[in-house]
Amino acid sequence: MDDDNSTKGAYVTTGSEFTRDTNYIATRITRDGRDGYPVEAGRYRLVAARACPWANRTLIVRRLLGLEDAISLGLTGPTHDKRSWTFDLDEGGRDPVLGYERLQEAYFARFPDYERGITVPAVVDVPTGQVVTNNYPQITLDFSTEWTDFHRDGAPELYPERHRDEIDEVAQRVFTEVNNGVYRCGFAGSQEAYDKAYDRLFTALDWLEERLSGQRYLVGDTITEADVRLFTTLARFDPVYHGHFKCNRQKLSEFSALWGYARDLFQTPGFGDTTDFVQIKQHYYVVHVDINPTQIVPKGPDLAGWLTSHGREQLGGRPFGDGTPPPPPRPAEVVPAGHGAGAA
Numbered sequence: 001m002d003d004d005n006s007t008k009g010a011y012v013t014t015g016s017e018f019t020r021d022t023n024y025i026a027t028r029i030t031r032d033g034r035d036g037y038p039v040e041a042g043r044y045r046l047v048a049a050r051a052c053p054w055a056n057r058t059l060i061v062r063r064l065l066g067l068e069d070a071i072s073l074g075l076t077g078p079t080h081d082k083r084s085w086t087f088d089l090d091e092g093g094r095d096p097v098l099g100y101e102r103l104q105e106a107y108f109a110r111f112p113d114y115e116r117g118i119t120v121p122a123v124v125d126v127p128t129g130q131v132v133t134n135n136y137p138q139i140t141l142d143f144s145t146e147w148t149d150f151h152r153d154g155a156p157e158l159y160p161e162r163h164r165d166e167i168d169e170v171a172q173r174v175f176t177e178v179n180n181g182v183y184r185c186g187f188a189g190s191q192e193a194y195d196k197a198y199d200r201l202f203t204a205l206d207w208l209e210e211r212l213s214g215q216r217y218l219v220g221d222t223i224t225e226a227d228v229r230l231f232t233t234l235a236r237f238d239p240v241y242h243g244h245f246k247c248n249r250q251k252l253s254e255f256s257a258l259w260g261y262a263r264d265l266f267q268t269p270g271f272g273d274t275t276d277f278v279q280i281k282q283h284y285y286v287v288h289v290d291i292n293p294t295q296i297v298p299k300g301p302d303l304a305g306w307l308t309s310h311g312r313e314q315l316g317g318r319p320f321g322d323g324t325p326p327p328p329p330r331p332a333e334v335v336p337a338g339h340g341a342g343a344a
Contacts, residue, residue: 010082010290011186011187011288011290011291012187012188012189012290012291013189014189014190015189015190016189016190016193017184017188017189017190017193017196017197018183018184018186018187018188018189018193018197020180020183021116021117023116024119024133024134024135024136025131025132025133025134025135026133026135026138027132027133027135028133028135028138028142028146029044029123029132029133029142029146030142030146031146031149037125037132039146039147039149039150041069041070041071041150042070042072042126043125043126043127044071044072044123044124044125044126044132045071045072045073045074045095045097045098045123045124045126046058046062046071046072046073046074046121046122046123047073047074047075047076047085047095047098047103047106047120047121047122047123047124048073048074048075048076048120048121049075049076049077049078049085049120049279049283050075050078050274050275050276050279050280050335051078051079051276051279051280051282051283051284052120052121052283053179053232053233053235053236054119054120054121054136054179054232055120055121055136056232056235056274056275057121057136057140057228057229057232058121058136058139058140058143059073059274060228060231060232060270060271060274061140061143061144061158061225061228062143063269063270063273063274063326063329064155064156064158064223064270064326065143065144065147065151065152065155065156065158066150066151066152066153066154066155066326066327067143067147067150067151067152068330068333069150070147070150071123071143071147072097072126073333074087074090074095074097074098074124075087075089076088076089076103076120077089077279078276078278078279078280078282078283078286079282079283079286079287080287083102083104083118084102084103084104084118085102085103085118085120086101086102086103087100087101087102087103097126098124098126098129099129100129102118103118103120103122104118105129106122106124106129106130106131107122107131109128109129109130109131110128110130110131110132111131119134119136120134121134121136121139122134123139137171137175140158140225140228141159141225144157144158144159144225145159152326153324154320154323154324154325155323156222156223156319156320156321156323157222157224157321157323158223158224158225158228159224159225160220160222160224163219163220163224166219166220167218167219167224167225167226170218170219170226171225171226171229173204173207174204174208174218174226174229174230174233175229177200177201177203177204178201178204178205178208178230178233179229179230179232179233181197181200181201181204182201182233182236182237182241182245182247183245184197184200184201185197185198185201185241185245185246185247186241186244186245186246186247186288186291187291194246198246198247198249201247202247202249205255205258208230208257208258209255209256209257209258210257212257212258212260212261213256213257214315215315215317216261216264216312216313216315216316216317217317218230221316221317221318221321222317222318222319222320222321223265223268223319223320227265231262231265231266231271234252234258234261234262235262235266235275235277235280236280236284237251237252238251238252238253238301239277239280239281239301239303240280240281240284240285243298244284244285244288244291244292245291251301253305259310260310260311260312261310261312262306263305263306263307263308263310263312264310264312266306266307266341267306267307267310268319268325269325269326269328270325270326272306272340272341273328273329273334273335273340274329274335275335275340275341276335276336276339276340277303277339277340277341278336278338278339279339281297281298282297285297285298303340303341304341305341306341307341
C-alpha cells in the first residue's frame with residue numbers, strides 16, 4: 001500500500017458540510033448529433049468502475065437495454081489516487097481499446113487544462129480518445145431515449161414519457177437526500193454538519209420505506225430510472241455507508257420494505273449481476289484515508305441475505321413491463337466469482 005498520502009485525495013473539510021461539485025461535462029450523444037457527437041454503434045466506450053454507485057447505474061442500464069454491442073465497456077480498478085481512476089485490471093495496466101493507463105488521459109485529450117475531478121462514469125469517443133461526457137444523470141437517460149435504435153428486443157422502458165415528471169421528482173429527492181445524503185454524512189467536517197445530514201438521510205429513508213410498503217417499484221408498476229438510481233446506494237448501505245459513513249441508525253436489512261425492495265431488484269437480471277461487493281468495499285475503505293487512515297477493509301457483513309426470498313411479488317407489478325429480462329452477462333463482463341452475494 002502506498003504510504004505517501006500526498007497522492008491521496010482529501011474528502012473532509014474540517015468545520016464544513018460536504019458540498020458535491022455537480023458541474024459535469026454537459027456534452028450529449030444524441031440521435032441528431034447536435035453537440036457534435038451523434039449516436040453511432042461502435043464509436044463510443046463507456047468507462048466505469050464497479051465500485052462507484054454513479055457508474056454502477058450506467059452498467060445496469062446498458063445491460064437492461066442491451067447496448068453491449070453498440071457501446072463497449074472499459075472497467076477501471078476499484079481504487080484511485082487524487083489524479084485519476086486507473087486501468088489496473090487490464091493486462092499491462094492499459095485499457096485495451098483506448099491504450100490509456102489513466103482515465104485522466106481521455107479528459108486531457110479534450111480539455112488539456114481540465115481542473116475538475118476525473119470521474120466515472122465517462123463516455124469516451126474512441127476515434128479521438130477524447131472524453132465526451134461524465135454527466136452521469138444524463139448518460140443513463142440518453143441511453144434510454146437517444147439510443148433506441150440499438151436497444152435489444154424486449155428492452156424495458158426505463159424512462160416512459162407518461163411517468164417522466166414523477167420519475168424526475170422522485171429521483172431528485174433520492175439524489176439530494178439519499179444518493180448524496182450518505183456522502184453528506186460520511187464527509188461531514190463538523191458534528192453539527194453530520195447531525196443535520198444524518199437526520200435528513202433517515203427522514204428520506206423513512207419516506208421511501210412508507211412509499212415502498214404499498215408498491216413494488218418507486219414509480220408505476222415497472223422498473224424505471226428512479227429504481228436504478230436508488231438501488232446502487234442501497235446495495236452499498238450495509239457494506240459501507242452504515243459503518244464507514246456513520247449512517248448507523250439502522251442497517252438496510254433492518255428496514256422491512258426497503259430491504260425487500262432492494263433484494264427484489266438485486267435478484268432481477270441486470271442489478272445483482274453488476275454488483276461487486278469486494279470492489280465496493282476496497283474502494284471506500286482504501287481511498288478515503290482521511291476517514292479510514294489504516295486502509296483496513298472489513299470482512300463483513302454477511303451478504304448471503306441478498307439471495308433470500310423477498311415476497312415483493314404480492315404487490316403486483318411487472319419488472320420489465322411489456323419487455324423481457326436481459327440475457328446473462330457477457331463472459332468478459334461477469335462479476336468475478338466470490339465478489340457477489342454470499343462473499344465475505
